[in-house]
Amino acid sequence: MNSVQFTAETSSNGLRERDFTVGEIPGVLWSPASGSDRAPLVLLGHGGGTHKKAPAMTGRAQLLVAGCGFHVVAIDAPGHGSRPRTAHDEQEIALMRQAMAAGEPVGPIVVRYNSHLADRALPEWRATLDALQELPEIGADGPVGYFGLNMGTAIGVPLTAVESRITAASFGLHWPDALAEYARRITVPVEYALQWDDEHIPRESGLALFDAFASKEKTLHANAGAHKELPRFEADSAVRFFARHLGRAMTSPA
Amino acid sequence: MNSVQFTAETSSNGLRERDFTVGEIPGVLWSPASGSDRAPLVLLGHGGGTHKKAPAMTGRAQLLVAGCGFHVVAIDAPGHGSRPRTAHDEQEIALMRQAMAAGEPVGPIVVRYNSHLADRALPEWRATLDALQELPEIGADGPVGYFGLNMGTAIGVPLTAVESRITAASFGLHWPDALAEYARRITVPVEYALQWDDEHIPRESGLALFDAFASKEKTLHANAGAHKELPRFEADSAVRFFARHLGRAMTSPA
Numbered sequence: 229m230n231s232v233q234f235t236a237e238t239s240s241n242g243l244r245e246r247d248f249t250v251g252e253i254p255g256v257l258w259s260p261a262s263g264s265d266r267a268p269l270v271l272l273g274h275g276g277g278t279h280k281k282a283p284a285m286t287g288r289a290q291l292l293v294a295g296c297g298f299h300v301v302a303i304d305a306p307g308h309g310s311r312p313r314t315a316h317d318e319q320e321i322a323l324m325r326q327a328m329a330a331g332e333p334v335g336p337i338v339v340r341y342n343s344h345l346a347d348r349a350l351p352e353w354r355a356t357l358d359a360l361q362e363l364p365e366i367g368a369d370g371p372v373g374y375f376g377l378n379m380g381t382a383i384g385v386p387l388t389a390v391e392s393r394i395t396a397a398s399f400g401l402h403w404p405d406a407l408a409e410y411a412r413r414i415t416v417p418v419e420y421a422l423q424w425d426d427e428h429i430p431r432e433s434g435l436a437l438f439d440a441f442a443s444k445e446k447t448l449h450a451n452a453g454a455h456k457e458l459p460r461f462e463a464d465s466a467v468r469f470f471a472r473h474l475g476r477a478m479t480s481p482a
Numbered sequence: 483m484n485s486v487q488f489t490a491e492t493s494s495n496g497l498r499e500r501d502f503t504v505g506e507i508p509g510v511l512w513s514p515a516s517g518s519d520r521a522p523l524v525l526l527g528h529g530g531g532t533h534k535k536a537p538a539m540t541g542r543a544q545l546l547v548a549g550c551g552f553h554v555v556a557i558d559a560p561g562h563g564s565r566p567r568t569a570h571d572e573q574e575i576a577l578m579r580q581a582m583a584a585g586e587p588v589g590p591i592v593v594r595y596n597s598h599l600a601d602r603a604l605p606e607w608r609a610t611l612d613a614l615q616e617l618p619e620i621g622a623d624g625p626v627g628y629f630g631l632n633m634g635t636a637i638g639v640p641l642t643a644v645e646s647r648i649t650a651a652s653f654g655l656h657w658p659d660a661l662a663e664y665a666r667r668i669t670v671p672v673e674y675a676l677q678w679d680d681e682h683i684p685r686e687s688g689l690a691l692f693d694a695f696a697s698k699e700k701t702l703h704a705n706a707g708a709h710k711e712l713p714r715f716e717a718d719s720a721v722r723f724f725a726r727h728l729g730r731a732m733t734s735p736a
Contacts, residue, residue: 424693424702435689438704439678447713448678448704452697459701461726465719472715 232257232359243293250359253352254310255303256280258289259365266367268474269360271353271394272302273376273384276342277321279309284463288375291467298373298474299366303356305383306348316344335403335428342382343406349383354391361393371474375466377401377421377458389413396473398466401455403429404437411440418446419469421462426455486511486613497547504613507606508564509557510534512543513619520621522728523614525607525648526556527630527638530596531575533563542629545721552627552728553620557610559637560602570598589657589682596636597660603637608645615647625728629720631655631675631712643667650727652720655709657683658691665694672700673723675716680709 230251237246244261247254260267270292272285279285280302289300304310307317320341327334361368374397376384381399388397389410397414400421404411418441422434438448447469451459484505491500498515501508514521524546526539533539534556543554558564561571574595581588615622628651630638635653642648643664651668654675658665672695676688692702701723705713 424700444706445713446678446706448702450692450702450704452700459699461722464722468715468718 230355230359231362241290243290245289250303250352250356252311253303253356254280255301255356257360258286258293258300260293260297263365266365266370267297267299268371268373268470269299269301269357269366270373270375270470270474271357271384272300273374273380274302274305274308275377276338276379277308280304281309288463288466291463292375292470295467296471296474298470299360301356301360303352305379306345306352320344333428338379338428339382339403339405342379342402345379346383346386346406350387350390353383353387357391357393371395373397373470373474375470382407385414386410388416396470398469400449400462401426401429401434401458402437403433404440405433407437408440411437412442415442415444417469417473418443419449419466420446421449421451421458423455423458424450424452428455483612484609485616495544497544499543504557504610506565507557507610508534509555509610511614512540512547512554514547514551517619520619520624521551521553522625522627522724523553523555523611523620524627524629524724524728525611525638526554527628527634528556528559528562529631530592530633531562534558535563542717542720545717546629546724549721550725550728552724553614555610555614557606559633560599560606574598587682592633592682593636593657593659596633596656599633600637600640600660604641604644607637607641611645611647625649627651627724627728629724636661639668640664642670650724652723654703654716655680655683655688655712656691657687658694659687661691662694665691666696669696669698671723671727672697673703673720674700675703675705675712677709677712678704678706682709 233249235247239261242261244259246257248257272288274280274282274285285302292298292300307313324334324337327337360366372393374384374388374394377400381402384399385407388394396417398419420438449462487503489501493515496515498513500511502511526542528534528536528539539556546552546554561567578588578591581591614620626647628638628642628648631654635656638653639661642651650671652673674692703716
């Protein structure tokens with residue numbers, strides 16, 4: 229088993245940020261700068277075409293650390309961030325760009341390619357979680373949440389279906405095609421975001437994926453607006469969702 | 483125009499509660515006990531068969547006053563609380579009870595009777611708002627929100643459609659039949675709650691009512707569970723919704 233190798237560290241505004249690797253996987257771990265007793269861990273899955281330190285990731289990490297004192301981790305997905313792309317990655321990305329430029333539906337390509345990336349990403353997330361749980365401030369028995377939209381959902385739904393250490397998950401903005409069968413195996417609390425006027429994901433498709441989760445506790449947040457117009461307050465809502473389910477009171481208003 | 487006549491006052495836990503009448507209409511006004519400069523006003527509409535001081539009303543008032551420093555008002559709907567029932571009220575209530583006892587759908591009766599009550603309630607809410615805006619701590623130009631589920635939505639949707647002083651509204655748990663045409667005239671921000679497994683309101687009906695709102699900013703919160711299982715955290719969410727839209731920062735975590 230690979231262990232966590234820390235490679236850089238900074239602190240600002242109460243947030244400690246440590247770059248690390250686990251084998252070939254580059255990651256970043258955010259924690260309270262004040263130090264933290266054993267605290268829950270939230271896995272952040274980034275969207276397609278972005279990376280572990282994209283503004284949406286650092287913003288969510290800041291909210292989760294400041295609001296709840298959690299540890300938060302992101303890793304670069306295969307073919308993303310500082311990681312090499314395969315010939316297959318290049319081909320699929322080119323096809324997506326062509327479809328977008330031609331105004332053709334990108335859904336079928338995104339569904340297929342994200343599913344392929346999920347197959348590569350799942351063992352990497354599990355190895356990362358194994359390694360992080362060796363750290364004394366995280367530990368092997370603490371609660372773990374998963375938070376990811378778009379490609380972060382395409383990876384997170386199968387991961388949550390097979391990874392029993394994840395006890396609450398916040399997803400959104402994907403198609404049911406490759407995910408519904410995994411969603412039907414998920415029973416932990418789920419919060420799911422969709423855009424009511426999504427130009428890529430038909431409304432019925434988003435509702436069908438939410439419907440598929442077997443969770444007794446699940447909440448759909450549907451907002452008026454296009455695919456990229458998810459309101460910022462949904463990130464605050466996800467923080468409160470994890471505060472409720474990972475067992476920490478919020479430490480400040482959000 | 484009738485003015486507000488205060489008839490009783492108590493204070494506890496930071497909450498000032500004043501009973502009042504406006505003409506024949508009995509109401510209750512909750513405010514911060516510490517006094518309050520001019521602050522926004524939230525109208526609370528209670529559910530069918532309950533009244534202005536039902537636990538759901540006092541609980542929401544507490545959250546809104548403690549969390550945002552708002553004024554909050556509830557009035558007894560026609561035929562509810564301390565108000566007399568007409569022969570028509572008695573007849574409709576008897577029909578609802580019969581349907582429930584027989585396991586028959588109550589929807590058609592609820593839709594029809596609530597629509598009738600809305601016709602009676604709308605001028606009462608407008609008269610109450612006129613009178614409350616004469617109070618110096620509320621004033622004629624402050625923001626006004628409306629918050630009501632079930633029958634509170636059946637009354638609140640037509641009220642919000644015609645009452646331009648209402649600038650944000652939180653609704654939920656009703657049928658589109660008598661309400662969709664009003665919803666199409668509403669353009670202020672809306673938060674709408676429905677239950678994904680509602681045994682009375684078909685899922686498609688709830689989604690159709692949410693879809694009908696013309697608001698550019700609208701959010702659907704759909705939770706797994708039966709009609710009466712709306713999670714308590716949705717009340718906290720409504721408080722944050724009003725904090726965002728009526729222009730007051732939250733004063734404590736919620």
